[in-house]
Amino acid sequence: MPKTSHRPHVAIVGAGFSGFQAAQSLAASGEFEITLLDRDGRHVFTPLIYQVATGILRPDDITVSPRSHLPRGARVLAETVRRVNFDRHCLETDSEAIPYDYLVLATGSKSRIIDIPGARDHALPFMTLEDAIVVRQRFAELLTDETLGRVPSVAIVGGGTTGCELAGSLAEWAKLLDRELRIHLLQSGDRLLSEFDAKPARAAQRRLQRLGVEVLLETRVQRVMQHAVLVDRGRPIAADIVVWTAGVAAAVPQVSAKSVIGETGKLRVRPTLQLNSNWSNSTESARNGRPSDSRFENVFAIGDVAIDGARPRPAVAPVALQQGVAVARNIYRHARGQPLKPFRYLDKGRLAIVGGYLGVGRIAGVPFSGPLAWFLWLAVHWVYLPGWGNRRAALLAWWRTYGLGARSRRPLPRSQSISSSITPQP
Ligand SMILES: Cc1cc2nc3c(=O)[nH]c(=O)nc-3n(C[C@H](O)[C@H](O)[C@H](O)COP(=O)(O)OP(=O)(O)OC[C@H]3O[C@@H](n4cnc5c(N)ncnc54)[C@H](O)[C@@H]3O)c2cc1C
Structure with a gap:
């Protein structure tokens, strides 16, 4: 997919709570070219799906098309991201390779029914x-x-x-x-x-x-x-x-560096929400404001799929929403050469x-x-x-x-x- 403007291109994978919020926060400024990819091409308000299952709400009542909530220039693609190639700075879907200047991984969780016979x-x-x-x-x-x-x-x-x-x-x-x-x-x-x-x-x-x-x-x-x-x-x-x-497990797409996946199966992040390939030096790298591997300087993970080992957060919508806002702010700061700020969760x-x-x-x-x-x-x-x-x-x-x-x-x-x-x- 060729780049269509001189603005930095931010690719966001997942239009759930965190990814959709990040896209909305970034789109507000018009400073970035945005591509939001989701395998289903829609945002689902998951806390209400039990009401769909019990005859209260219809499926349409809890879904929105992200396209209708983002400015015209932002692209929304109904694509599954199969692999992330950090070395070549691109995403691979079934139909194309999508290069990025910044990447936000927000792919959430998947169901985990395991080990029990039947x-x-x-x-x-x-x-x-x-x-x-x-x-x-x-x-x-x-x-x-x-x-x-x-x-x-x-x-x-x-x-x-x-x-x-x-x-x-x-x-x-x-x-x-x-x-x-x-x-x-x-x-x-x-x-x-x-x-x-x-x-x-x-x-x-x-x-x-x-x-x-x-x-x-x-x-x-x-x-x-x-x-x-x-x-x-x-x-x-x-x-x-x-x-x-x-039982849930992180929905991590295939990635070109396994070292970013922690023992919990989630993507390791630093307090700034940048990917972290080196667990042991996370505190030091957080202090000096630089990621442990320069390939991940412009790659962020948020929501259920991400874990900051020093401060694990609950897998709930408010964390995802607040991280969506925080990641947008850090991408602005990075683009302006300013130091990034650690994510702080306000538990309401x-x-x-x-x-x-x-x-x-x-x-x-x-x-x-x-x-x-x-x-x-x-x-x-x-x-x-x-x-x-x-x-x-x-x-x-x-x-x-x-x-x-x-x-x-x-x-x-x-x-x-x-x-x-x-x-x-x-
Ligand atoms: C049944 C249920 C009830 C819940 N109830 C509550 C509640 O009451 N209160 C609360 O706070 N939290 C609740 N949660 C948790 C909350 O929904 C999650 O914490 C929140 O959705 C996490 O946001 P997220 O952005 O990380 O992931 P999600 O909102 O799950 O979004 C992930 C998105 O990524 C897309 N995706 C995944 N893989 C790919 C891929 N490879 N390529 C492209 N797209 C991909 C998916 O289609 C999805 O749209 C509930 C969760 C569930 C499942």
């Missing part, structure tokens, strides 16, 4: 919008199947935020449709929501149990079969559908909801739960959801769901699964 064959991963659409089809089919002749059952593996939100919302969906459904929530640890304080986590567990969810703590899945999972000591748990929300807290009117959270170090946390969750997600059309759709869907107690009861029509509005354009 899991790959019989469990549904829950990570992407496509996963959520498949799960919704299967839930809707199960909830509307009149021929089963027994109580249907679902096992959700993983008692973190996603597993709890999914279990609560599914239980409410079954109640709205007046259907009996057994839901098991399987958690290997000794409590749910380990990322929250113990008290709100206990409130969430009580709520789930009131909704009829059977919470199994300290329970490890040993095998997944077609209609059951086997847990500790081979105890079978009936499950027509098994959804796997536990965490929120999750477990069905209608019960939220759990921690803000400014203070744990809390109840309707206020639920309302704050809706407000925060509404504000951060990109696109006015999506916000309007979410507001209507939440009014229908929580105000009127109504929800979709059907599998998605094929045409709605991935609509033309989010189909990537070349």
Whole structure:
């Protein structure tokens, strides 16, 4: 791809929280030529995909085309980056080689269902919008199947935020449709929501149990079969559908220097978010402001795919968003010959909801739960959801769901699964 202007060319791989934010922050100045590459060519608001899977929102409501949120000159390519060649300063996709002056790797995480016999064959991963659409089809089919002749059952593996939100919302969906459904929530640890304080986590567990969810703590899945999972000591748990929300791995494309990949499988970065090939001298190189290998001076990694070994951050959207802004600032500084600044994370807290009117959270170090946390969750997600059309759709869907107690009861029509509005354009 030939360069079309004299401005430095910034290639950003991944239009998720961090990459899309970096593209928007960089595009604002007009100082750079920007190419944003994403294998799907769209931005997905992942914290709401469980609402797609449980009949509250449509897939279109949580996706935007990055093209419509960036200035005209910025290119958005629906391409998978297969390999990064640091020596030749270029990205390799299936169709072309793309040279860069600056590179931002923001490829996020991928689902990791491993080691458990039968899991790959019989469990549904829950990570992407496509996963959520498949799960919704299967839930809707199960909830509307009149021929089963027994109580249907679902096992959700993983008692973190996603597993709890999914279990609560599914239980409410079954109640709205007046259907009996057994839901098991399987958690290997000794409590749910380990990322929250113990008290709100206990409130969430009580709520789930009131909704009829059977919470199994300290329970490890040993095998997944077609209609059951086997847990500790081979105890079978009936499950027509098994959804796997536990376990993620960094989605690193092939790179020409393996030394930048740390033991966790993530890309090692320095505090400035530049790639770091030499773990041991990261503190020294951070102090003198120079990267450990000059090939990585202009290469940055942000979001879930990156790890600063000295300060590991949680894999959450606020970190990704703040790193998107920070990387843009450091690229400006680098282009102007100014010293780069280390990334500092401002932790604004965490929120999750477990069905209608019960939220759990921690803000400014203070744990809390109840309707206020639920309302704050809706407000925060509404504000951060990109696109006015999506916000309007979410507001209507939440009014229908929580105000009127109504929800979709059907599998998605094929045409709605991935609509033309989010189909990537070349
Ligand atoms: C189900 C679920 C629920 C979550 N809920 C919450 C929540 O409630 N609150 C919260 O704070 N966080 C939540 N998270 C975590 C949050 O979504 C991530 O921390 C955040 O998305 C990370 O942003 P990112 O930019 O690193 O990656 P992502 O947002 O995942 O974006 C990565 C992008 O890179 C693209 N990509 C990957 N590989 C390639 C390639 N080789 N070539 C081209 N493109 C590629 C992908 O298509 C994707 O668009 C949730 C995550 C999941 C999966």
